[in-house]
Structure formats: C-alpha cells, structure tokens
Amino acid sequence: MKITSAKFVKSAFEEEHWPRGPVPEVAFMGRSNVGKSSLMNSLLRVKGLARTSSTPGRTQSLNYFLVNERFYFVDLPGYGYARVPRDVRDSWGQMVANYLANRNSLVLSIHIVDSRHEPTTLDLQLREWLLVNQKPFLTVATKSDKLSHNELQKNLARTRTILDAVGSGAGGRVVEYSSVTGRGRERIWHAIEEALAASHSPL
Numbered sequence: 387m388k389i390t391s392a393k394f395v396k397s398a399f400e401e402e403h404w405p406r407g408p409v410p411e412v413a414f415m416g417r418s419n420v421g422k423s424s425l426m427n428s429l430l431r432v433k434g435l436a437r438t439s440s441t442p443g444r445t446q447s448l449n450y451f452l453v454n455e456r457f458y459f460v461d462l463p464g465y466g467y468a469r470v471p472r473d474v475r476d477s478w479g480q481m482v483a484n485y486l487a488n489r490n491s492l493v494l495s496i497h498i499v500d501s502r503h504e505p506t507t508l509d510l511q512l513r514e515w516l517l518v519n520q521k522p523f524l525t526v527a528t529k530s531d532k533l534s535h536n537e538l539q540k541n542l543a544r545t546r547t548i549l550d551a552v553g554s555g556a557g558g559r560v561v562e563y564s565s566v567t568g569r570g571r572e573r574i575w576h577a578i579e580e581a582l583a584a585s586h587s588p589l
C-alpha cells in the first residue's frame with residue numbers, strides 16, 4: 387500500500403473517547419515492549435510516529451493514527467509488564483476485553499509476539515478473546531532479525547503449536563517480521579488490505 391498520510395489523532399482512555407463514524411480500524415496488540423509501536427512505524431515507514439519506548443507498560447490508552455485519511459491504526463496498551471500495579475493490569479484487561487467485544491469497526495487485530503520466546507499466558511488469553519469474539523486476526527512474530535534462520539524456523543513452529551492449541555479460527559497464521567529490516571512487510575500489508583476490502587467500508 388502506498389502511504390500518502392499518517393497522523394496521530396488521539397489517545398482514548400475511555401470508551402467515550404473512541405472515534406465515532408464508519409472509519410475501519412486495524413489494532414496492534416501484544417505484551418509490553420514486544421515491538422507494537424515499532425511495527426506500526428515500520429509499516430508506515432515513519433520513524434517516531436507511534437512512540438517507541440524503553441519504559442514498558444507506560445501507555446494505558448488506545449492511541450489512534452489515521453492512515454491515508456481512510457483507516458485507523460490503533461496502538462493498544464501492552465500487557466504483562468510485571469512492575470505495573472495490579473489495578474493498572476486489571477484495567478488493561480477490562481479495556482481490551484471491552485474493545486474486542488464492542489468495537490464493530492475493528493476489521494483486523496494484529497497480535498504481536500516475540501519470535502524469540504514462547505507465547506505467554508496473557509498471549510493465550512488474548513488469543514482466546516479474539517477467537518471468542520470471532521475477530522479476524524493475524525499473529526506477527528517480530529524481532530526475527532535477532533535469530534538465525536534455523537532458530538527462527540524452530541521458534542515459529544513452536545509458537546504455531548502453542549497458539550493452535552488454543553484454537554485457530556479465521557486467524558491461524560503466524561507471520562515473521564522484523565521492524566529493523568522490514569522483512570514480512572508485504573505480507574502484513576496484504577492481510578490489512580484484504581481486511582479493509584472485506585469490511586465494505588464506504589470510504
């Protein structure tokens with residue numbers, strides 16, 4: 387996809403702040419520090435649009451970016467950062483569960499996992515919510531540049547096995563990615579374009 391514009395629109399801390407209107411959205415979710423913001427920046431080929439941080443667990447809002455005046459990228463708060471207080475963790479669960487259950491304009495969820503590590507319990511929980519809500523989703527195993535070819539293939543197979551044990555629904559695929567090299571970029575854009583086309587958006 388040719389990116390003609392990408393801009394930050396708002397941070398939504400509550401449901402009342404979710405944008406109104408028919409604009410379809412693609413949401414990025416995964417544990418703290420997994421590389422959500424980097425993936426968004428890398429897909430859009432802009433540095434620093436979605437803030438990348440070395441302070442995990444800070445963002446507790448849904449951050450909306452309007453792309454090509456046509457669809458939103460939504461950066462969801464990361465989960466699983468141990469030093470986050472319990473009430474913040476609980477509110478993460480409520481916010482994301484509510485978003486997945488009620489956001490009708492959500493056309494694709496991109497669940498990001500770390501290609502180096504086994505999916506966590508919270509990764510499995512998120513996958514379960516995606517399946518229960520019948521949300522189309524794609525799993526992206528990022529930071530693939532940190533592994534050798536053989537290690538990556540081995541880890542991807544392990545990740546697929548663990549995730550498939552939860553269920554695969556319409557979102558069984560695991561795509562490898564690197565925000566450093568951009569490897570996997572075309573496959574992710576292809577999935578996003580398909581989801582936008584399937585949404586029959588009037589825009």
Ligand SMILES: Nc1nc2c(ncn2[C@@H]2O[C@H](COP(=O)(O)OP(=O)(O)OP(=O)(O)O)[C@@H](O)[C@H]2O)c(=O)[nH]1
Nearest residue numbers: 418419420421422423424438439442464529564565
């Ligand atoms: N080598 C490598 N590093 C990456 C990649 N993606 C992200 N990183 C690094 O991982 C760290 C976290 O990346 P972010 O994009 O901020 O992660 P995030 O999921 O948005 O983090 P939070 O918003 O804090 O939950 C940063 O230091 C990035 O530079 C990748 O594909 N390869």
Ligand SMILES: [Mg+2]
Nearest residue numbers: 422423437438
């Ligand atoms: Mg981030």
